[in-house]
Amino acid sequence: MRKAALVLAMLVPVVVPVHALAGDGVEESAATIAHEVGKPLRAWSEGELDIHHINTGRGEAQLLILPDGTSVLVDASGKTVEHPPFSLPSKPDASRPPGEWVARYAMRALPEGARAIDYALVSHFHGDHMGAIAADSPRTTLGGDYRLSGFTQVAELVPIARLIDRGWPGYDYPEPIDNPTVNNYRRFIDWQIRNRGLEMERFQPGRNDQVRLLHRPEAYPQFELRNLYANGVVWTGEGNGTRNLFPPLESLARADHPTENKLSLAFRISYGAFGYFSGGDLSSIDEETASDPPPWKDVEPPVALASGPVDVLKANHHGSWDANGIPFLAALRPRVIVVASRAEGHPAANTYRRMTSRDVWPGERDIFITNVSPATFATTYGVENAASTQGHVVVRVEKGGATYRVFVLDDDSEAMTVKAVFGPYASN
Numbered sequence: 517m518r519k520a521a522l523v524l525a526m527l528v529p530v531v532v533p534v535h536a537l538a539g540d541g542v543e544e545s546a547a548t549i550a551h552e553v554g555k556p557l558r559a560w561s562e563g564e565l566d567i568h569h570i571n572t573g574r575g576e577a578q579l580l581i582l583p584d585g586t587s588v589l590v591d592a593s594g595k596t597v598e599h600p601p602f603s604l605p606s607k608p609d610a611s612r613p614p615g616e617w618v619a620r621y622a623m624r625a626l627p628e629g630a631r632a633i634d635y636a637l638v639s640h641f642h643g644d645h646m647g648a649i650a651a652d653s654p655r656t657t658l659g660g661d662y663r664l665s666g667f668t669q670v671a672e673l674v675p676i677a678r679l680i681d682r683g684w685p686g687y688d689y690p691e692p693i694d695n696p697t698v699n700n701y702r703r704f705i706d707w708q709i710r711n712r713g714l715e716m717e718r719f720q721p722g723r724n725d726q727v728r729l730l731h732r733p734e735a736y737p738q739f740e741l742r743n744l745y746a747n748g749v750v751w752t753g754e755g756n757g758t759r760n761l762f763p764p765l766e767s768l769a770r771a772d773h774p775t776e777n778k779l780s781l782a783f784r785i786s787y788g789a790f791g792y793f794s795g796g797d798l799s800s801i802d803e804e805t806a807s808d809p810p811p812w813k814d815v816e817p818p819v820a821l822a823s824g825p826v827d828v829l830k831a832n833h834h835g836s837w838d839a840n841g842i843p844f845l846a847a848l849r850p851r852v853i854v855v856a857s858r859a860e861g862h863p864a865a866n867t868y869r870r871m872t873s874r875d876v877w878p879g880e881r882d883i884f885i886t887n888v889s890p891a892t893f894a895t896t897y898g899v900e901n902a903a904s905t906q907g908h909v910v911v912r913v914e915k916g917g918a919t920y921r922v923f924v925l926d927d928d929s930e931a932m933t934v935k936a937v938f939g940p941y942a943s944n
């Protein structure tokens with residue numbers, strides 16, 4: 517009984533602002549929070565799982581510190597060009613390109629003594645995730661024949677030991693990929709393999725051992741990173757089995773081939789009772805057509821069903837209008853949603869409404885958005901009630917995974933200053 521009461525107490529939203537906290541059972545939290553707000557985020561410690569959603573205003577980047585200190589960088593942000601009105605302020609400011617801000621963030625957040633990012637995952641081949649290359653992008657100073665943005669820029673400052681994407685080695689699905697950003701990235705890979713010992717792999721749906729704990733796996737048997745999906749291939753939920761969602765490419769006109777966002781890789785992290793979903797720019801709703809789009813284009817629901825419910829969801833496609841559909845959200849039932857925004861319309865009015873509807877799934881939920889523009893405040897109804905609308909969002913899971921907290925960090929400086937603390941939440 518005692519244990520059940522404890523769990524129930526934790527399910528009650530215990531949330532800042534600090535002055536709102538009161539009553540039995542939360543005073544300790546209030547004291548802890550008061551101690552933490554306004555100060556730098558305490559460094560990661562062994563056993564904790566940290567998930568940093570880094571806001572550069574220019575794309576997505578998530579840095580994960582796994583319980584034994586293994587590090588994973590999922591995407592590296594990277595659109596450098598301002599495209600009014602579809603842009604948000606660069607963070608902390610425009611004095612450095614986004615990939616460099618991500619690298620500097622990583623140097624602050626990586627465990628003491630870490631010499632490299634252990635794994636880098638490229639969710640898909642778009643510039644706001646991997647780093648867009650323009651004619652004036654700076655060249656590497658390491659010696660290779662490539663330019664710097666996103667991942668290639670991160671590697672200039674912090675070595676990347678292993679790189680995993682959806683295309684290696686042929687980069688030919690669903691057709692050969694040929695654009696300045698990917699061509700530059702492939703020259704980077706070739707050079708890094710030859711000169712830095714980079715290990716390169718293609719993301720394989722179904723596996724739970726492609727990204728693994730490298731230092732003390734025996735200490736954390738309750739940790740797993742499961743590859744759920746990429747390139748139309750989804751985990752069946754049994755062993756490492758997979759199935760294809762897409763019909764054979766030969767049966768499709770080229771114009772009907774799956775688009776890049778729908779090929780994004782998705783994974784689930786499990787740590788004890790805690791669950792986290794990340795799926796790049798996966799989407800549900802397809803472009804408007806006179807006839808109904810074929811069902812296979814709705815890739816979100818089968819991926820969410822392969823995952824099962826999670827505590828924390830990184831929203832697909834920056835919370836855009838075409839993503840985070842009802843069946844997807846209903847299958848994941850997140851307690852916390854992080855929207856990594858990079859433009860006006862993030863999150864979109866219809867998407868935010870789905871995320872907040874108790875008809876889609878029951879219970880409380882808190883939504884953290886890395887950046888909300890004035891235009892989005894004016895058009896996305898209710899977004900001002902989100903838990904946070906500005907700042908890096910850090911999910912810190914306690915050792916063993918039973919509870920977690922969410923920290924919002926000031927994104928105007930590199931001081932890692934805690935603006936607000938939410939939780940503890942009980943993992944389900």
Ligand SMILES: [Zn+2]
Nearest residue numbers: 642644797833
């Ligand atoms: Zn994107």
